Amino acid sequence: MVDFRPARPEDVEQILELVNYVFRTSSGLEPTMGRQFPTFICVENAPNLYVAVDDGRIVAHIGIKKNTAVVYGHKVSMANMGAVCTHPDYQGRGIGTRLLHEVFRSLGEEGIGLVSISGTRGLYKRNSCVEIGEAFTFVLEKGKFSCENFEGIRYHISEDADRADVLFDIYKREPVRYQRTKREFPMLLEAVPMVHPPVPALTAAVAFAEENVGLAYLIGYERKPGAFKVVEYAGERMVVVWLIDKLLHDREMEQVILEVPAYDRGLVSILNSAGLNGVSSYYPGTTLRIVNKESLWKEIYPIIEEAWDEGVLPSSLAELPNRVVDDAAKLAEFLFTGFNRPSYGQPWDQVFPLPLPWPNGLNYI
Ligand SMILES: CC(C)(COP(=O)(O)OP(=O)(O)OC[C@H]1O[C@@H](n2cnc3c(N)ncnc32)[C@H](O)[C@@H]1OP(=O)(O)O)[C@@H](O)C(=O)NCCC(=O)NCCS
Numbered sequence: 001m002v003d004f005r006p007a008r009p010e011d012v013e014q015i016l017e018l019v020n021y022v023f024r025t026s027s028g029l030e031p032t033m034g035r036q037f038p039t040f041i042c043v044e045n046a047p048n049l050y051v052a053v054d055d056g057r058i059v060a061h062i063g064i065k066k067n068t069a070v071v072y073g074h075k076v077s078m079a080n081m082g083a084v085c086t087h088p089d090y091q092g093r094g095i096g097t098r099l100l101h102e103v104f105r106s107l108g109e110e111g112i113g114l115v116s117i118s119g120t121r122g123l124y125k126r127n128s129c130v131e132i133g134e135a136f137t138f139v140l141e142k143g144k145f146s147c148e149n150f151e152g153i154r155y156h157i158s159e160d161a162d163r164a165d166v167l168f169d170i171y172k173r174e175p176v177r178y179q180r181t182k183r184e185f186p187m188l189l190e191a192v193p194m195v196h197p198p199v200p201a202l203t204a205a206v207a208f209a210e211e212n213v214g215l216a217y218l219i220g221y222e223r224k225p226g227a228f229k230v231v232e233y234a235g236e237r238m239v240v241v242w243l244i245d246k247l248l249h250d251r252e253m254e255q256v257i258l259e260v261p262a263y264d265r266g267l268v269s270i271l272n273s274a275g276l277n278g279v280s281s282y283y284p285g286t287t288l289r290i291v292n293k294e295s296l297w298k299e300i301y302p303i304i305e306e307a308w309d310e311g312v313l314p315s316s317l318a319e320l321p322n323r324v325v326d327d328a329a330k331l332a333e334f335l336f337t338g339f340n341r342p343s344y345g346q347p348w349d350q351v352f353p354l355p356l357p358w359p360n361g362l363n364y365i
Pocket of ligand 1: 022060083084085086087090091092093094095096097098118119120121122123
């Protein structure tokens with residue numbers, strides 16, 4: 001009989017074996033899951049890793065990393081879900097589905113409102129998960145893009161995680177972000193969670209004003225020769241654009257690829273006014289599931305309250321339009337989906353969709 005339960009510290013080794021097999025070695029890649037996810041698949045996070053066990057053998061796994069989002073200063077409790085797998089010998093027997101239900105139930109009971117998943121499998125779509133968000137992909141090319149210099153601002157481009165203090169200082173000022181400790185920065189920079197197979201190190205370009213005051217950063221890697229992919233940016237948007245120009249020239253890159261969430265209207269409009277147009281799409285591979293509507297409503301209410309400027313504020317989920325409250329997928333679409341969003345009329349269209357942190361940066365799972 002297959003049992004479903006949270007992992008124990010002593011299970012982590014077996015979980016790593018399973019996830020390395022499914023996601024890495026079975027397709028000829030190095031077993032890098034432990035190295036790439038040091039704060040996720042680890043002994044400290046064992047209670048948030050869920051397993052299906054058959055006679056002592058771990059045959060399926062769903063990992064959770066609790067990540068609080070901070071949206072315009074308001075906390076939103078989120079869980080990021082990843083390394084979802086069933087050993088091939090056990091696939092197609094409903095084990096993945098049962099484990100998924102168990103995880104959603106357990107997180108909902110804990111009062112976590114949202115689960116974010118870096119995948120788009122049918123398994124999720126059949127279980128009320130929806131793709132959310134909208135991003136613009138910009139490609140900035142050497143020779144076709146340049147930027148005026150800022151007097152007095154210096155920059156530093158490096159593969160060493162030695163500027164973690166400054167990166168932390170810049171990131172914590174972001175209006176939409178994850179709560180991320182100072183200690184996590186160097187660990188995540190070294191882990192390269194969002195790139196597989198992992199590159200040896202991520203590159204960070206950091207701009208400073210006087211007295212080492214961090215202004216902006218770009219973190220990324222050379223995806224193919226001459227093409228630099230930004231995985232995370234933060235800070236003053238004009239300086240973000242200026243740093244791209246520096247990267248193109250100092251690192252002899254032909255192009256820099258930058259994904260900008262649509263809610264970052266400042267950066268999108270700076271790039272547009274430089275004659276650059278991004279290609280609009282869903283956030284690549286990000287899926288969302290609401291697991292506790294009431295907890296979520298309580299946490300997002302202050303964001304709605306601030307943005308509301310006419311008529312009576314909705315006092316409960318039941319007052320949202322089209323009875324979206326009755327269906328977890330419709331509710332997630334109404335609250336968070338930007339791409340191809342239908343109009344719900346005013347005042348809804350001026351308040352929603354609400355932004356959520358960029359999922360493909362250092363907190364990627
Ligand atoms: C995705 C994955 C986790 C699903 O795990 P699983 O245990 O096979 O999941 P389930 O058995 O619950 O569902 C899989 C299929 O079996 C079917 N199924 C479910 N219960 C069944 C049962 N009792 N008998 C027969 N088939 C069943 C489901 O309908 C589903 O079919 P579909 O996907 O064609 O609609 C697994 O295929 C896997 O590890 N894939 C590789 C890793 C991966 O891609 N992970 C996702 C990363 S985002």
